[in-house]
Amino acid sequence: MTETADTVRTAERTCPECGAPVDEGGRYVTWCAACDWNVDPETRDEEPPGRIDRIRRRLAQRYGEQLLADLADPDDGAAPGAAADRPRPRTRLGVAGGFATAIALAVHGVTVALLAGGLWLLVRGHGGLPVVGGLLIGLAIVLRPRFGRLPKEEDHRPVLRRGDAPRLFALLDEVAGAVGTTGVRTVVIDCDANASVSTYGIRQHRVLRIGLALWETLPPQERIALLGHEFGHYAHGDTRHSLLVGGAFQSLGTWRYTLAPQPAHGLMEHFVNLVTALPRLLVGGVLVVLEHLTLRQSQRAEYLADSTAARAAGAEAAAGLMDRLLVTGSVVGELRRECVAARTRIGGAARRDDPSEGLWERLAAHAASVPEREYERLRRVAERRGHQVDSTHPPTHLRHRRLTRGAPGGALIVLDAARAAEIDAELAEAKRSVARELVRG
Numbered sequence: 001m002t003e004t005a006d007t008v009r010t011a012e013r014t015c016p017e018c019g020a021p022v023d024e025g026g027r028y029v030t031w032c033a034a035c036d037w038n039v040d041p042e043t044r045d046e047e048p049p050g051r052i053d054r055i056r057r058r059l060a061q062r063y064g065e066q067l068l069a070d071l072a073d074p075d076d077g078a079a080p081g082a083a084a085d086r087p088r089p090r091t092r093l094g095v096a097g098g099f100a101t102a103i104a105l106a107v108h109g110v111t112v113a114l115l116a117g118g119l120w121l122l123v124r125g126h127g128g129l130p131v132v133g134g135l136l137i138g139l140a141i142v143l144r145p146r147f148g149r150l151p152k153e154e155d156h157r158p159v160l161r162r163g164d165a166p167r168l169f170a171l172l173d174e175v176a177g178a179v180g181t182t183g184v185r186t187v188v189i190d191c192d193a194n195a196s197v198s199t200y201g202i203r204q205h206r207v208l209r210i211g212l213a214l215w216e217t218l219p220p221q222e223r224i225a226l227l228g229h230e231f232g233h234y235a236h237g238d239t240r241h242s243l244l245v246g247g248a249f250q251s252l253g254t255w256r257y258t259l260a261p262q263p264a265h266g267l268m269e270h271f272v273n274l275v276t277a278l279p280r281l282l283v284g285g286v287l288v289v290l291e292h293l294t295l296r297q298s299q300r301a302e303y304l305a306d307s308t309a310a311r312a313a314g315a316e317a318a319a320g321l322m323d324r325l326l327v328t329g330s331v332v333g334e335l336r337r338e339c340v341a342a343r344t345r346i347g348g349a350a351r352r353d354d355p356s357e358g359l360w361e362r363l364a365a366h367a368a369s370v371p372e373r374e375y376e377r378l379r380r381v382a383e384r385r386g387h388q389v390d391s392t393h394p395p396t397h398l399r400h401r402r403l404t405r406g407a408p409g410g411a412l413i414v415l416d417a418a419r420a421a422e423i424d425a426e427l428a429e430a431k432r433s434v435a436r437e438l439v440r441g
Helices: 051-070 080-085 094-124 129-143 166-179 220-235 243-259 267-275 277-313 315-326 328-343 359-368 372-385 396-404 417-440
Strands: 186-190 195-200 205-211
Touching: 051 277, 051 396, 094 129, 094 243, 094 277, 129 243, 166 186, 166 220, 166 277, 166 417, 186 417, 195 220, 205 220, 220 277, 220 315, 220 417, 243 277, 267 277, 277 315, 277 396, 315 328, 315 372, 315 396, 328 359, 328 417, 359 417, 372 396
Parallel strands: 186 205
Antiparallel strands: 195 205
Protein backbone atom coordinates (compact mmCIF):
# COMPACT_ATOMS: atom_id res chain seq x y z
CA MET A 1 0.00 0.00 0.00
CA THR A 2 1.43 3.38 -0.94
CA GLU A 3 0.03 6.86 -0.44
CA THR A 4 1.37 10.30 -1.16
CA ALA A 5 2.03 12.83 1.59
CA ASP A 6 -1.14 14.78 0.64
CA THR A 7 -3.28 11.65 0.97
CA VAL A 8 -2.03 10.50 4.36
CA ARG A 9 -2.51 13.89 6.04
CA THR A 10 -6.18 13.02 6.70
CA ALA A 11 -5.54 9.38 7.66
CA GLU A 12 -6.05 7.92 11.15
CA ARG A 13 -3.22 8.35 13.61
CA THR A 14 -2.73 4.59 13.68
CA CYS A 15 -0.87 2.51 11.12
CA PRO A 16 -3.26 0.63 8.79
CA GLU A 17 -0.76 -2.24 8.59
CA CYS A 18 0.26 -2.89 12.20
CA GLY A 19 -1.97 -0.58 14.26
CA ALA A 20 0.94 1.26 15.88
CA PRO A 21 0.58 5.00 16.63
CA VAL A 22 1.67 7.16 13.68
CA ASP A 23 2.61 10.83 13.86
CA GLU A 24 1.10 13.01 11.15
CA GLY A 25 3.80 14.12 8.72
CA GLY A 26 2.34 17.52 7.86
CA ARG A 27 4.03 18.57 4.62
CA TYR A 28 6.25 15.51 4.89
CA VAL A 29 5.31 11.87 4.39
CA THR A 30 3.35 10.15 7.15
CA TRP A 31 4.83 6.71 7.80
CA CYS A 32 5.10 4.03 10.43
CA ALA A 33 8.44 3.56 12.19
CA ALA A 34 7.33 0.17 13.54
CA CYS A 35 6.60 -1.63 10.23
CA ASP A 36 7.79 0.85 7.57
CA TRP A 37 4.30 1.36 6.19
CA ASN A 38 4.37 4.14 3.58
CA VAL A 39 8.08 4.75 4.19
CA ASP A 40 8.73 5.01 0.44
CA PRO A 41 5.48 6.13 -1.24
CA GLU A 42 6.96 7.69 -4.35
CA THR A 43 6.60 5.91 -7.65
CA ARG A 44 9.73 6.23 -9.76
CA ASP A 45 9.23 6.64 -13.50
CA GLU A 46 12.91 6.89 -14.35
CA GLU A 47 14.15 4.78 -17.24
CA PRO A 48 16.21 1.70 -16.36
CA PRO A 49 19.93 2.57 -16.29
CA GLY A 50 22.17 1.52 -19.14
CA ARG A 51 24.33 -1.59 -19.07
CA ILE A 52 27.40 0.20 -17.73
CA ASP A 53 25.35 2.03 -15.09
CA ARG A 54 23.78 -1.25 -13.93
CA ILE A 55 27.24 -2.79 -13.60
CA ARG A 56 28.45 0.26 -11.65
CA ARG A 57 25.49 0.08 -9.27
CA ARG A 58 25.90 -3.63 -8.53
CA LEU A 59 29.64 -3.32 -8.00
CA ALA A 60 29.18 -0.24 -5.82
CA GLN A 61 26.81 -2.12 -3.52
CA ARG A 62 29.04 -5.20 -3.33
CA TYR A 63 32.30 -3.36 -2.75
CA GLY A 64 30.67 -0.91 -0.36
CA GLU A 65 29.54 -3.73 1.92
CA GLN A 66 32.89 -5.53 1.71
CA LEU A 67 34.89 -2.40 2.49
CA LEU A 68 32.59 -1.47 5.37
CA ALA A 69 33.50 -4.78 6.99
CA ASP A 70 37.21 -4.43 6.21
CA LEU A 71 37.90 -0.84 7.28
CA ALA A 72 38.27 0.27 10.88
CA ASP A 73 36.07 2.85 12.54
CA PRO A 74 36.66 6.36 11.15
CA ASP A 75 38.02 7.85 14.36
CA ASP A 76 38.06 5.05 16.97
CA GLY A 77 37.16 7.56 19.63
CA ALA A 78 40.68 8.91 19.80
CA ALA A 79 41.38 12.35 21.13
CA PRO A 80 41.97 15.03 18.50
CA GLY A 81 45.69 15.16 19.12
CA ALA A 82 46.05 11.41 18.87
CA ALA A 83 44.02 11.32 15.68
CA ALA A 84 46.27 13.92 14.15
CA ASP A 85 49.41 11.96 15.01
CA ARG A 86 48.11 8.65 13.73
CA PRO A 87 49.38 7.61 10.26
CA ARG A 88 46.75 8.10 7.59
CA PRO A 89 46.13 5.13 5.27
CA ARG A 90 46.46 5.82 1.58
CA THR A 91 44.54 4.22 -1.23
CA ARG A 92 46.61 1.19 -2.18
CA LEU A 93 47.42 0.56 -5.81
CA GLY A 94 47.42 -3.25 -5.69
CA VAL A 95 47.13 -5.64 -8.62
CA ALA A 96 43.88 -4.10 -9.88
CA GLY A 97 45.43 -0.64 -9.69
CA GLY A 98 48.44 -1.85 -11.63
CA PHE A 99 46.24 -3.21 -14.40
CA ALA A 100 44.23 0.04 -14.39
CA THR A 101 47.44 2.02 -14.79
CA ALA A 102 48.51 -0.22 -17.66
CA ILE A 103 45.14 0.27 -19.41
CA ALA A 104 45.37 4.02 -18.87
CA LEU A 105 48.85 4.05 -20.42
CA ALA A 106 47.52 2.05 -23.37
CA VAL A 107 44.63 4.48 -23.87
CA HIS A 108 46.99 7.44 -23.87
CA GLY A 109 49.35 5.44 -26.09
CA VAL A 110 46.61 5.22 -28.72
CA THR A 111 46.28 9.00 -28.63
CA VAL A 112 50.05 9.42 -29.04
CA ALA A 113 50.07 6.87 -31.87
CA LEU A 114 47.30 8.75 -33.68
CA LEU A 115 49.26 11.98 -33.35
CA ALA A 116 52.52 10.41 -34.50
CA GLY A 117 50.88 8.57 -37.39
CA GLY A 118 49.05 11.69 -38.47
CA LEU A 119 52.24 13.76 -38.45
CA TRP A 120 54.08 11.08 -40.47
CA LEU A 121 51.32 10.91 -43.09
CA LEU A 122 51.14 14.69 -43.22
CA VAL A 123 54.88 15.02 -43.87
CA ARG A 124 55.70 11.89 -45.87
CA GLY A 125 52.39 10.88 -47.41
CA HIS A 126 51.37 11.28 -51.04
CA GLY A 127 48.05 11.79 -52.75
CA GLY A 128 45.22 11.77 -50.23
CA LEU A 129 47.32 10.46 -47.33
CA PRO A 130 48.10 13.95 -45.92
CA VAL A 131 44.34 14.49 -45.61
CA VAL A 132 44.07 11.27 -43.60
CA GLY A 133 47.02 12.45 -41.53
CA GLY A 134 45.26 15.72 -40.78
CA LEU A 135 42.17 13.82 -39.66
CA LEU A 136 44.28 11.63 -37.35
CA ILE A 137 45.93 14.70 -35.83
CA GLY A 138 42.54 16.30 -35.27
CA LEU A 139 41.27 13.13 -33.60
CA ALA A 140 44.33 12.99 -31.34
CA ILE A 141 43.73 16.60 -30.32
CA VAL A 142 40.13 15.81 -29.43
CA LEU A 143 41.19 12.77 -27.35
CA ARG A 144 44.10 14.46 -25.56
CA PRO A 145 44.02 14.60 -21.74
CA ARG A 146 42.46 17.82 -20.51
CA PHE A 147 44.08 19.86 -17.76
CA GLY A 148 40.89 21.61 -16.73
CA ARG A 149 40.27 25.34 -16.62
CA LEU A 150 38.72 27.98 -14.43
CA PRO A 151 35.25 29.25 -15.40
CA LYS A 152 35.22 32.24 -17.70
CA GLU A 153 33.58 35.46 -16.59
CA GLU A 154 30.58 34.81 -18.80
CA ASP A 155 29.90 31.57 -16.91
CA HIS A 156 28.50 33.73 -14.07
CA ARG A 157 30.36 31.78 -11.38
CA PRO A 158 32.41 34.06 -9.11
CA VAL A 159 36.08 33.09 -8.81
CA LEU A 160 37.75 34.03 -5.52
CA ARG A 161 41.46 34.25 -4.77
CA ARG A 162 43.28 34.73 -1.49
CA GLY A 163 43.04 38.49 -1.56
CA ASP A 164 39.26 38.30 -2.06
CA ALA A 165 38.53 36.08 0.96
CA PRO A 166 41.54 35.76 3.31
CA ARG A 167 39.55 34.25 6.20
CA LEU A 168 38.00 31.60 3.96
CA PHE A 169 41.39 30.64 2.53
CA ALA A 170 42.89 30.52 6.02
CA LEU A 171 40.19 28.02 6.98
CA LEU A 172 40.84 25.98 3.83
CA ASP A 173 44.57 25.87 4.62
CA GLU A 174 43.80 24.79 8.18
CA VAL A 175 41.50 21.96 7.09
CA ALA A 176 43.90 20.80 4.38
CA GLY A 177 46.81 20.80 6.82
CA ALA A 178 44.78 18.85 9.38
CA VAL A 179 44.08 16.05 6.91
CA GLY A 180 47.64 15.97 5.52
CA THR A 181 47.56 17.85 2.23
CA THR A 182 47.77 21.39 0.83
CA GLY A 183 45.10 24.01 0.19
CA VAL A 184 43.70 25.48 -3.00
CA ARG A 185 44.67 28.35 -5.26
CA THR A 186 41.16 29.51 -6.13
CA VAL A 187 37.54 29.04 -5.03
CA VAL A 188 34.62 28.97 -7.48
CA ILE A 189 31.11 29.70 -6.21
CA ASP A 190 28.07 28.26 -8.00
CA CYS A 191 24.47 27.29 -7.26
CA ASP A 192 24.83 23.48 -7.21
CA ALA A 193 24.03 21.21 -4.28
CA ASN A 194 27.58 19.89 -4.32
CA ALA A 195 31.21 20.68 -3.61
CA SER A 196 34.49 19.38 -5.03
CA VAL A 197 38.22 19.94 -5.20
CA SER A 198 39.80 19.49 -8.64
CA THR A 199 42.83 20.69 -10.57
CA TYR A 200 43.33 22.97 -13.55
CA GLY A 201 46.13 24.04 -15.85
CA ILE A 202 49.39 22.33 -16.76
CA ARG A 203 50.74 22.98 -13.26
CA GLN A 204 47.64 21.29 -11.78
CA HIS A 205 46.64 24.06 -9.39
CA ARG A 206 43.80 23.10 -7.09
CA VAL A 207 40.39 24.74 -7.15
CA LEU A 208 37.55 24.31 -4.67
CA ARG A 209 34.03 24.52 -6.04
CA ILE A 210 31.42 25.46 -3.45
CA GLY A 211 27.79 24.86 -4.39
CA LEU A 212 25.67 27.26 -2.38
CA ALA A 213 22.60 24.98 -2.46
CA LEU A 214 24.63 22.64 -0.23
CA TRP A 215 26.98 25.02 1.60
CA GLU A 216 24.22 27.36 2.78
CA THR A 217 22.19 24.51 4.27
CA LEU A 218 25.06 23.22 6.43
CA PRO A 219 25.79 24.36 9.98
CA PRO A 220 29.40 25.48 10.52
CA GLN A 221 30.77 22.18 11.77
CA GLU A 222 29.29 20.24 8.85
CA ARG A 223 31.01 22.69 6.50
CA ILE A 224 34.29 21.60 8.07
CA ALA A 225 33.29 17.98 7.46
CA LEU A 226 32.53 18.77 3.82
CA LEU A 227 35.94 20.41 3.33
CA GLY A 228 37.69 17.60 5.18
CA HIS A 229 36.08 15.04 2.89
CA GLU A 230 37.02 16.87 -0.30
CA PHE A 231 40.63 17.45 0.78
CA GLY A 232 40.77 13.83 1.95
CA HIS A 233 40.77 12.60 -1.64
CA TYR A 234 44.16 14.21 -2.13
CA ALA A 235 45.46 13.19 1.30
CA HIS A 236 44.76 9.53 0.49
CA GLY A 237 45.80 9.48 -3.15
CA ASP A 238 42.50 8.66 -4.89
CA THR A 239 43.34 6.89 -8.17
CA ARG A 240 40.48 8.45 -10.13
CA HIS A 241 41.70 11.91 -9.19
CA SER A 242 45.06 11.22 -10.84
CA LEU A 243 45.90 12.80 -14.19
CA LEU A 244 46.83 9.42 -15.72
CA VAL A 245 43.75 7.32 -14.88
CA GLY A 246 41.33 10.26 -14.80
CA GLY A 247 42.56 11.34 -18.22
CA ALA A 248 42.02 7.80 -19.54
CA PHE A 249 38.38 7.87 -18.38
CA GLN A 250 38.00 11.21 -20.11
CA SER A 251 39.48 9.92 -23.38
CA LEU A 252 37.35 6.77 -23.32
CA GLY A 253 34.26 8.90 -22.72
CA THR A 254 35.16 11.00 -25.74
CA TRP A 255 35.67 7.84 -27.82
CA ARG A 256 32.27 6.52 -26.74
CA TYR A 257 30.59 9.82 -27.62
CA THR A 258 32.38 9.99 -31.01
CA LEU A 259 31.52 6.39 -31.91
CA ALA A 260 27.91 6.49 -30.69
CA PRO A 261 25.46 5.26 -33.37
CA GLN A 262 23.75 8.03 -35.31
CA PRO A 263 20.11 8.10 -36.47
CA ALA A 264 20.14 6.27 -39.78
CA HIS A 265 18.24 8.21 -42.44
CA GLY A 266 20.09 6.81 -45.41
CA LEU A 267 22.60 4.27 -46.66
CA MET A 268 25.62 6.31 -45.57
CA GLU A 269 24.47 6.50 -41.94
CA HIS A 270 23.87 2.74 -41.88
CA PHE A 271 27.35 2.18 -43.31
CA VAL A 272 29.00 4.47 -40.74
CA ASN A 273 27.16 2.78 -37.86
CA LEU A 274 28.23 -0.63 -39.16
CA VAL A 275 31.88 0.40 -39.50
CA THR A 276 31.98 1.91 -35.99
CA ALA A 277 30.16 -1.01 -34.32
CA LEU A 278 33.27 -3.03 -33.48
CA PRO A 279 35.33 -0.05 -32.19
CA ARG A 280 32.30 1.04 -30.18
CA LEU A 281 32.03 -2.36 -28.51
CA LEU A 282 35.78 -2.39 -27.85
CA VAL A 283 35.72 1.05 -26.22
CA GLY A 284 32.70 0.08 -24.12
CA GLY A 285 34.45 -3.09 -23.00
CA VAL A 286 37.63 -1.25 -22.03
CA LEU A 287 35.58 1.31 -20.11
CA VAL A 288 33.76 -1.43 -18.18
CA VAL A 289 37.05 -3.14 -17.33
CA LEU A 290 38.63 0.11 -16.16
CA GLU A 291 35.53 0.87 -14.09
CA HIS A 292 35.77 -2.57 -12.49
CA LEU A 293 39.49 -2.24 -11.74
CA THR A 294 39.22 1.19 -10.12
CA LEU A 295 35.83 1.06 -8.40
CA ARG A 296 36.99 -0.71 -5.25
CA GLN A 297 39.89 1.72 -4.88
CA SER A 298 37.57 4.64 -5.50
CA GLN A 299 35.10 3.46 -2.87
CA ARG A 300 37.90 2.87 -0.39
CA ALA A 301 39.07 6.42 -1.08
CA GLU A 302 35.55 7.68 -0.33
CA TYR A 303 35.47 5.86 3.00
CA LEU A 304 38.91 7.23 3.87
CA ALA A 305 37.78 10.73 2.87
CA ASP A 306 34.85 10.26 5.27
CA SER A 307 37.45 9.41 7.92
CA THR A 308 39.29 12.67 7.31
CA ALA A 309 35.96 14.50 7.56
CA ALA A 310 35.35 12.84 10.93
CA ARG A 311 38.83 13.71 12.17
CA ALA A 312 38.58 17.32 11.06
CA ALA A 313 35.01 18.05 12.17
CA GLY A 314 34.05 15.18 14.47
CA ALA A 315 32.13 12.02 13.64
CA GLU A 316 28.77 13.61 14.53
CA ALA A 317 29.25 16.42 12.00
CA ALA A 318 30.48 13.98 9.34
CA ALA A 319 27.40 11.78 9.86
CA GLY A 320 25.21 14.90 9.75
CA LEU A 321 26.71 15.72 6.37
CA MET A 322 25.59 12.29 5.10
CA ASP A 323 22.04 13.14 6.18
CA ARG A 324 22.17 16.46 4.33
CA LEU A 325 23.02 14.58 1.14
CA LEU A 326 19.72 12.72 1.46
CA VAL A 327 17.67 15.94 1.33
CA THR A 328 19.49 17.63 -1.57
CA GLY A 329 16.59 16.78 -3.88
CA SER A 330 14.17 18.59 -1.57
CA VAL A 331 16.57 21.52 -1.21
CA VAL A 332 17.00 21.87 -4.98
CA GLY A 333 13.23 21.75 -5.42
CA GLU A 334 12.79 24.47 -2.81
CA LEU A 335 15.46 26.56 -4.53
CA ARG A 336 13.56 26.32 -7.82
CA ARG A 337 10.32 27.36 -6.12
CA GLU A 338 12.03 30.31 -4.46
CA CYS A 339 13.47 31.42 -7.80
CA VAL A 340 10.08 31.24 -9.50
CA ALA A 341 8.50 33.17 -6.65
CA ALA A 342 11.25 35.79 -6.84
CA ARG A 343 10.82 36.18 -10.61
CA THR A 344 7.10 36.73 -10.27
CA ARG A 345 7.66 38.92 -7.18
CA ILE A 346 5.19 36.99 -5.04
CA GLY A 347 5.09 38.83 -1.74
CA GLY A 348 6.74 41.79 -3.43
CA ALA A 349 6.74 43.98 -0.33
CA ALA A 350 8.82 41.48 1.57
CA ARG A 351 11.27 41.11 -1.33
CA ARG A 352 11.71 44.87 -1.76
CA ASP A 353 13.63 46.07 -4.81
CA ASP A 354 15.91 43.04 -5.26
CA PRO A 355 13.85 39.85 -5.78
CA SER A 356 16.91 37.70 -5.04
CA GLU A 357 17.47 39.25 -1.60
CA GLY A 358 17.39 36.65 1.17
CA LEU A 359 17.29 33.68 -1.22
CA TRP A 360 20.00 31.69 0.58
CA GLU A 361 18.61 32.53 4.02
CA ARG A 362 15.21 31.16 3.01
CA LEU A 363 16.84 28.04 1.60
CA ALA A 364 18.79 27.51 4.83
CA ALA A 365 15.59 27.96 6.85
CA HIS A 366 13.89 25.31 4.71
CA ALA A 367 16.73 22.83 5.29
CA ALA A 368 16.77 23.56 9.03
CA SER A 369 13.02 22.85 9.25
CA VAL A 370 13.37 19.23 8.10
CA PRO A 371 12.44 17.14 11.18
CA GLU A 372 14.52 14.25 12.47
CA ARG A 373 11.64 11.87 11.67
CA GLU A 374 12.01 12.75 7.97
CA TYR A 375 15.76 12.13 8.09
CA GLU A 376 15.13 8.71 9.62
CA ARG A 377 12.62 7.93 6.85
CA LEU A 378 15.10 8.99 4.19
CA ARG A 379 17.81 6.81 5.75
CA ARG A 380 15.49 3.81 5.45
CA VAL A 381 14.56 4.75 1.89
CA ALA A 382 18.25 5.15 1.02
CA GLU A 383 18.94 1.65 2.32
CA ARG A 384 16.07 0.21 0.29
CA ARG A 385 17.06 1.96 -2.93
CA GLY A 386 20.82 1.84 -2.46
CA HIS A 387 21.12 5.65 -2.63
CA GLN A 388 24.52 6.93 -3.78
CA VAL A 389 25.90 10.39 -4.49
CA ASP A 390 27.02 8.83 -7.78
CA SER A 391 28.19 5.45 -9.04
CA THR A 392 31.73 5.85 -7.68
CA HIS A 393 30.53 6.41 -4.09
CA PRO A 394 29.61 3.67 -1.61
CA PRO A 395 25.90 3.59 -0.73
CA THR A 396 25.13 6.55 1.52
CA HIS A 397 23.55 4.45 4.29
CA LEU A 398 26.76 2.41 4.58
CA ARG A 399 28.83 5.59 4.87
CA HIS A 400 26.48 6.88 7.56
CA ARG A 401 26.62 3.55 9.42
CA ARG A 402 30.41 3.57 9.45
CA LEU A 403 30.54 7.11 10.83
CA THR A 404 28.11 6.33 13.65
CA ARG A 405 29.15 2.81 14.66
CA GLY A 406 32.13 3.84 16.81
CA ALA A 407 32.53 6.05 19.84
CA PRO A 408 32.19 9.76 18.96
CA GLY A 409 35.55 11.41 18.38
CA GLY A 410 36.59 14.98 18.95
CA ALA A 411 37.12 17.54 16.21
CA LEU A 412 40.51 18.88 15.19
CA ILE A 413 38.89 22.11 13.97
CA VAL A 414 35.91 23.90 15.49
CA LEU A 415 34.30 26.63 13.44
CA ASP A 416 32.68 28.97 15.94
CA ALA A 417 29.83 31.32 15.10
CA ALA A 418 32.02 34.45 14.99
CA ARG A 419 34.49 32.98 12.52
CA ALA A 420 31.69 31.51 10.40
CA ALA A 421 30.06 34.94 10.25
CA GLU A 422 33.32 36.51 9.06
CA ILE A 423 33.62 33.96 6.27
CA ASP A 424 29.97 34.50 5.31
CA ALA A 425 30.68 38.22 5.05
CA GLU A 426 33.54 37.53 2.63
CA LEU A 427 31.21 35.39 0.50
CA ALA A 428 28.31 37.84 0.62
CA GLU A 429 28.92 39.52 -2.73
CA ALA A 430 29.51 36.19 -4.50
CA LYS A 431 26.29 34.83 -3.01
CA ARG A 432 24.35 37.87 -4.19
CA SER A 433 25.80 37.49 -7.67
CA VAL A 434 24.83 33.82 -7.94
CA ALA A 435 21.35 34.51 -6.53
CA ARG A 436 20.71 37.26 -9.08
CA GLU A 437 21.73 35.01 -11.95
CA LEU A 438 19.43 32.27 -10.66
CA VAL A 439 16.47 34.63 -10.42
CA ARG A 440 17.11 36.01 -13.90
CA GLY A 441 17.02 32.45 -15.18
